[in-house]
Amino acid sequence: MSSSRPRTRTRPRTVLAMSGETRDAILxxxxxxxLARVADVQPALLVTDFGADDPAQRAALRDTEALFTGWGCPPLDAAALSAMPRLRTxxxxAGSVKHHITQEVWDRGITVSTAATxxxxxxxxxxxxxxxxxxxHVLGSARVYRETxxxxxxxxxxxxIGNYHRTVGLVGASRIGRRVAELLRPFDLRVLVHDPYLDEERAxxxxxxxxxxxxxVAQSDVVSIHAPELPQTRHLFDARRLALMRDGATLVNTARGSLVDTDALVExxxxxxxxxVLDHTEPEVLPADSPLYDLPNVLLTPHIAGSQGGELHRLADAAVDELERYAHGLPxxxxxxxxxxxQQA
Structure with a gap:
């Protein structure tokens, strides 16, 4: 928004654009x-294809001022936007908007908010x-205990063993990386951070x-990856960089699998x-014969770190908060x- 001065509250006409599974999970x-108190919305009307030949959908999109989107929202390209002449926000x-927000959105001056935080x-x-x-050393000690x-x-x-005065390296001061640093404050840990857009003062x-x-990488007992998936970050952790890790160190990847060379990591x-500890891999579902499933020094989880179950409702609350701010004319x-x-994921 260009101004922080609140306007008289309105209930902006709003359309839901996401998959049915997403709507049922988060709303x-x-x-x-x-949402109905904040916006003029038809909860039963769900857009999954902006080009669908549906008179009710076309009428709703023609009048809509706001889109309330989630996973499964189709791209907002020129053709989609032409059906929404009054769209303002x-x-x-959910998190990343790169899947559906196009340059045409910015060219039209449409504002965008995300629940990525x-x-x-x-x-x-x-x-x-x-x-x-x-x-x-939970993995190792549990294995020894189970075997003996x-x-x-x-x-x-x-x-x-233990966390006292251990060194943790955070690769990326993203929203997640910054939050990890905040949560680590109560512990007696040394925290290092690398981010090309970060300066000493902010670190x-x-x-x-x-x-x-x-x-x-060379100094850390645990290296945790929080960098975005970009062409320049592909295989950021290749064989050379992985070889820099201390013997017995742990690599944690809750970012994207493409940031790590899987073959080099397996070796x-x-x-x-x-x-x-891997919540993302490349490919995201590893081949059935991948040794990563069975190695005793690997904790492999199926993309569970992000919002799941009851945590999804936080995303809806955050998005409705933003729509309410918009309705009040606030940024x-x-x-x-x-x-x-x-720079972002």
């Missing part, structure tokens, strides 16, 4: 009731749990030390030199800036 009756009840919270929580468990079924001499088996504000990437993990709390969108 519980209470959220729909609140898009409120996305809300979606970052469970990813950060998962990551912090992974970091603390990694330094406690007797008292485990932890100091002998895992002499460096210190996060409680972290700005560190060149290779130095971060390191099969050797047993490092551990890994979005979580507006998408097209000038920095290329």
């Amino acid at each position: 519980l009756p209470a959220a729909l009731e609140r 898009v409120v996305h009840a 809300a979606n970052a919270l469970p990813v950060a929580e998962y990551t912090v749990a992974a970091i603390l468990f990694a330094n406690k 079924r007797t008292r485990v001499n932890l100091l002998a088996e895992f002499p460096g 210190q504000a996060l409680g972290a030390e700005l560190t060149p990437l290779d130095a971060l 390191e993990l099969v050797s047993g030199r490092i551990d890994a 979005f709390a979580h507006a998408v800036d097209p000038r920095t969108l290329h």
Whole structure:
């Protein structure tokens, strides 16, 4: 929004654009009731194809001022926007908007908000749990205990066990990376951070030390990836960089699988030199014969770090909050800036 001065409240005409599965998952009756108080919306009308030959849909899109979008929203290209001459804003009840927001949206001066900040919270929580468990050698100690079924001499088996004064390296000061840094503050950990768009002052504000990437990898007991998926970040962790990791260190990836060279990672993990916690891989579903499923030093999860189950309702609440701000003529709390969108996931 160009001005922070509130206007008289209106109920903007709003259309839901997402998959049916998404609507059913994120918009519980209470959220729909609140949405109906904030906006003039038809909850039963769901757009999954902007070009559909449906008179009711065409009429709704012709008059809509706001789109309330989620996973499964089709791209807002020129053809789609031509059917929505009064569209002024898009409120996305999920994370990345790159799947449906096109240059034509920005060219028309349409504002965009995202619930990416809300979606970052469970990813950060998962990551912090992974970091603390990694330094406690939960995978290794559980394996030894399961195999021996007797008292485990932890100091002998895992002499460096524990989180006190361990070093954690965060690759990327994204929403998630920043939240991880915040959540790590109560612990006696040294936190390093690498981000090409971060300066010393902002790193210190996060409680972290700005560190060149290779130095971060070489010094960290746990390396956690929070960089966006961009052409320049593909295989950011290749064989050379993975080889820089300390023996016994753990790689945590809750970002995108493409940031890590899977073949190089498998080679390191099969050797047993490092551990890994992987919520994303490339490909996202690994082949059935991938050793990553069975390696004792790997925790492999099926893309669960992001909002799931009850956490999805936080996304709806965040999006309705934004639409309510729009209805009051206030600027979005979580507006998408097209000038920095290329830096984001």
